[in-house]
Amino acid sequence: MSNPVTQLSQPSISLPVRGGEFTRPGAEELERLQRVSSATACAKLHGLGITHSFVEGPRPLTPGQRVVGSALTLQFMPQREDLASGLGQEYVERHTALWAVLETVQPGDVLVIQAYGSRFSGCIGDILARYFKRKGGAGIVVDGRIRDADRIRDLGIPVWSTGTTPHYASQSELFPWAYDVPVAVGGALCLPGDIVVADDDGPVVVPQGMADDVITAAQDHEEWEVFSRERLDQGARLSDYYPLTPDTREEYEAWRSTRVAGL
Template identity: 80%
Template sequence: MTDALATDGMPVDVLPTDPASGLVRPEIALPVRGSAYERADTETLERLGQVSSATACAKLHGLGIRHSFVEGPRPLKPGYRVVGSALTLQFMPQREDLAAGDEQEYVERHTALWHVLEAVRPGDVLVIQAYGSRFSGCVGDILARYFQRKGGAGMVVDGRIRDSGRIRDLGLPVWSTGVTPHYASQSELFPWAYDVPVAVGGVLCMPGDLVVADDDGPVIVPRAMADQVVASAQDHEEWEVFSRLRLDEGARLSDYYPLTPDTRGEFEAWRSAQGSAL
């Protein structure tokens, strides 16, 4: 293989012509890397960390974002929760002149799958576009361990993972559509690009967007709207605490969920009395 330079100045591989296979390989530099982007600051992440995926989804809907729930990926283990900045990885359909053959698994080390792991920063959530593939094991135990060691907070995979038992033992929060024994490019997909927009479970995720994921699933929060979501969600979460208390005391559902103008006033008085206890 010969070397070329990506836009970030990192050496990448140019796939050569392979006369033995009868395929002429195009001279294309892989992996593709998107433009630089900014991650959310620690304060924003900490504030969003108090918001459930259900509340984030509801508040985004109220703000005009209709599609934020990543449908399909489920937590590898119940109770997982993560909030972090999206680091994106895009798989694309395989084409035999670009990646095929017995050496394919070794070719992966020159792809976006390896490069994206070197781009990990503490608190990142790796968001992987894999079209819900049932056969591509996008990440396995070794890569998950490396991701975690570099400070990665969790993964949302619109596709499958391999070595699920070992990944579960790591305690790394992972959401995926299932498991498979296949390695990443063993089937119909190939790791193509990173730091690019991705489509996961019917939702657009831009690099640097915020990911909120828990037992209800992952939600993508546009980075520029994080403060609005937090402000709206904090009030919502607090009045739900109040409503649960009143309902547990025997109050009528229609009076406290959602709050009426009268019970809203009661809530405000209750919240004021609580002070910093919330």
């Protein structure tokens, strides 16, 4: 009896799908964002009108790590039997977007993977993470699972995911479909070349065109929080120093001028 899957007609689509060319952010922008936490970046983006920048779900594989880098995107899609299914699929993966995107990695890239929070697709494993790191990749954000967690942890590469699984990437319901395309991760839109800021609070997507505005707003915020912590540790009232009042803002400006003069 023949296998009914072999009788399915094949759609006229060529995989993997690749999006258009994109420009990565400059090294200076990335360096300046190194001093900005994901919480501050998220708050400042909210004030600038971007209300969905937080990638909800992925947590750090190794707490205490941090990354700032240019988004390199990978999109998984639901499997359909006329395109990808059956035995030997792990070997078919080498001809998919998962392998293709890794050949485009540039130093400082953060691989951002759309996987719908799948609990059964191990989007990245040890060998692929090792190759990504060798190419200069800075970190990985997966709206889904990874496998080989201990080995990836030993590599030291920062990874944010929703958990782990023993499955390989296409073993369950998803298939690596496209790269260099817009992706939806944890309720946030990420475009190729956007900037990812990720730490223990989770990943945040900074639109590339808004990086300078975020940096400017964040620099003031981070500085006055240092001042406020100092005053609160000295016994000051919370309502006077967080956030600053007009009076304590003047006090902060004087404090800041003294610090700048001392440099």
